[in-house]
Amino acid sequence: MRHVFLLSALLVFLSACGPGRQQRKEGAITLTDVQGHKVVLNKPAEKVVCLFDPMMDAIFMLQMQHTLVGIPAETYADKELFIPYSLIDDRIKNKRLAIPGSNETANLESIIALKPDLVIAKHMSEGTIKALGEMSIAVYLASSEKYEQVLKELADVGQLLGATERAAELVAYTKQQFEMMQSAAAAVREKDRKKAYFTWANGRIYATTGRNSMMNDCLEFAGVSNVCTAPVDQPNVNAETLISWNPDMIVMWNDPAVLFYAKKELSAITAVKQKAIFNLMPMFFYNPHTIKSLTASMRIKAWAAGEAPETSLEEVKKMMIKYYGETNGNKLITLL
Structure with a gap:
């Protein structure tokens, strides 16, 4: 009987460690972005590189700007962005946040150096997404082109950052x-x-x-x-x-x-x-x-x-x- 019990316990343990179990554990986040990519996080992102300014705006509205470790280059270059953001974030005012890319470009080495959990962008090549994924960095692509997309993407980012209640509000x-x-x-x-x-x-x-x-x-x-x-x-x-x-x-x-x-x-x-x-x-x-x-x-x-x-x-x-x-x-x- 003791051997049967030990065998049963071992099977339960192996089942818990089996393929796919990681995504199903409590707190796991899985969703699909506008380009059909599956985005998976084991817990809400704590360090975010955002290369798309409408999504950076969404992060500020969600009151999760403390998660930002990288922002779009145009934030500093465009006074229409720099002036308002510098009023509400001293890191931007003093240009302390890294700028590893923009809406159209991304510097892979600069992103990796920031060790983010999540990258949010508008455009990114399949190769770059794959390379980041192999380093356990999730990528979420947004477009913000139509009303329903804007609402979905706000809700998605709220989920990815653990701010679902604020997003729903x-x-x-x-x-x-x-x-x-x-x-x-x-x-x-x-x-x-x-x-x-x-x-x-x-x-x-x-x-x-x-x-x-x-x-x-x-x-x-x-x-x-x-x-x-x-x-x-x-x-x-x-x-x-x-x-x-x-x-x-x-x-x-x-x-x-x-x-x-x-x-x-x-x-x-x-x-x-x-x-x-x-x-x-x-x-x-x-x-x-x-x-x-x-x-x-x-x-x-x-x-x-x-x-x-x-x-x-x-x-x-x-x-x-x-x-x-x-x-x-x-x-x-x-x-x-």
């Missing part, structure tokens, strides 16, 4: 706000909707947003019609096309309205004649590739309705405090 709040906005938009008759033209930053007034984009989602949530019907993300148009669209309002991404007013050929456009040109500035507060697409939509909705700009700006401030927490939120709104 942010997702629920954002969904609730957008649902109220959708209800209001649905009540507006099609013929009464403002026709809006959106233009990206850095003087690119003929670079707009098509129907397959997060900014198009923002326009729809705001209850306005996107004059561009192209089924792509960021098409380029010409002056003749813009004139033929004749938008009622123009929404600019971090650029001055004078770029339109200075062009005589555009003077007959309704939005130009009526000075209905509005600016999402500073862009940090309206990034459509984060849940701050809510603030962008809310301001566009207010502009379309002719509301006082101060009223919607106060709403943005409240949302920033909700998204970043009382302490960091109040620091950030000093920039508005």
